[in-house]
């Protein structure tokens with residue numbers, strides 16, 4: 527008789543026994559013992575699953591994997607099957623491809639489930655807490671946390687394990703995002719990846735329920751087949767448009783999202799940023815515009831093909847700044863007459879941040895400085911304005927220990943803002959420009975140094 531048959535026969539006898547004959551203490555022992563058996567059965571089932579999958583029987587029986595076997599053959603719900611698989615991979619010793627035995631990922635949890643002292647739900651709670659441990663936590667701390675959680679699972683209910691887990695996570699990540707008790711607000715997030723080689727970006731979000739509900743409203747309507755299809759922008763017959771829409775659901779959701787952004791920008795509802803209307807401003811060097819080739823940068827430092835930028839400007843009333851080859855603003859195409867805003871935008875485009883050599887503060891931090899002071903008759907003209915961060919703005923003045931600025935009249939940086947150090951720092955009083963917002967120039971400096979070799983007189987900031 528196999529072990530399985532033996533165990534089943536014993537259980538059958540238990541089921542057939544007269545419970546009325548048991549006294550209070552015996553009944554208590556019985557209910558504890560049966561629960562222990564059920565938990566051990568989870569461990570036994572996990573062992574069997576791994577053996578089946580190691581020998582490829584699950585696929586031979588027509589399942590894609592062990593999870594499908596649990597769902598199709600043992601009729602577990604997808605959630606139950608997912609939980610069983612999660613626990614299985616955590617508590618069973620796996621065989622590697624070379625045939626060696628690797629200890630379970632969670633040895634303490636494995637021991638507890640095998641001994642019948644940790645339930646399936648408790649084990650699953652331990653694993654969900656463990657999954658939230660930040661990746662930066664080192665191996666030893668992680669192992670010690672896993673041991674504490676497994677210990678907790680032998681004497682606490684899942685809810686208590688979760689609370690204890692929150693405390694443990696707070697200890698592991700004292701100033702991180704995981705310190706508060708479980709709270710949806712804490713986990714809300716929206717992240718945008720850098721653009722990849724194809725200029726595509728990955729948007730990842732964890733939405734709170736209200737935001738999700740609003741997004742569902744948008745997608746239910748705008749992502750429907752035939753709606754906002756770039757291949758069929760002005761359909762005459764909506765039914766025909768829906769029928770001929772070849773986009774995947776994911777592509778339709780993307781197009782609905784893009785249409786939402788177009789709509790919001792066009793309504794002007796975004797208000798203003800730094801006194802300029804919140805708009806997409808794209809700088810296009812004139813040679814690229816003439817050839818309609820290459821890529822250009824957006825104000826946030828992203829890139830976009832020239833043809834797409836022109837298309838965007840046409841449809842969205844975006845601002846399109848056309849620059850000459852020295853990257854000096856020549857012309858600012860726009861739909862509204864806002865001269866001061868335009869100047870501000872031109873400053874952003876020309877300076878891209880604080881103009882003091884070596885300062886890395888971006889446009890959002892700078893003030894417009896009058897090169898010839900307003901009180902001395904200086905005009906608020908683009909060729910009399912310079913971007914400077916507040917602390918560097920404060921160092922500019924006519925005093926002997928103060929800096930001054932000038933617009934470069936010639937040389938490779940013509941039109942840019944040069945900074946002149948006070949005489950005690952630079953007796954030659956040579957104007958210098960900031961390259962930190964113009965990485966191409968830094969690259970060119972490096973190329974020149976490689977060609978010529980560094981020389982004592984080399985001054986990369988010199989205008």
Ligand SMILES: [Zn+2]
Pocket residue numbers: 880881882885886887914915916917918
């Ligand atoms: Zn600065």
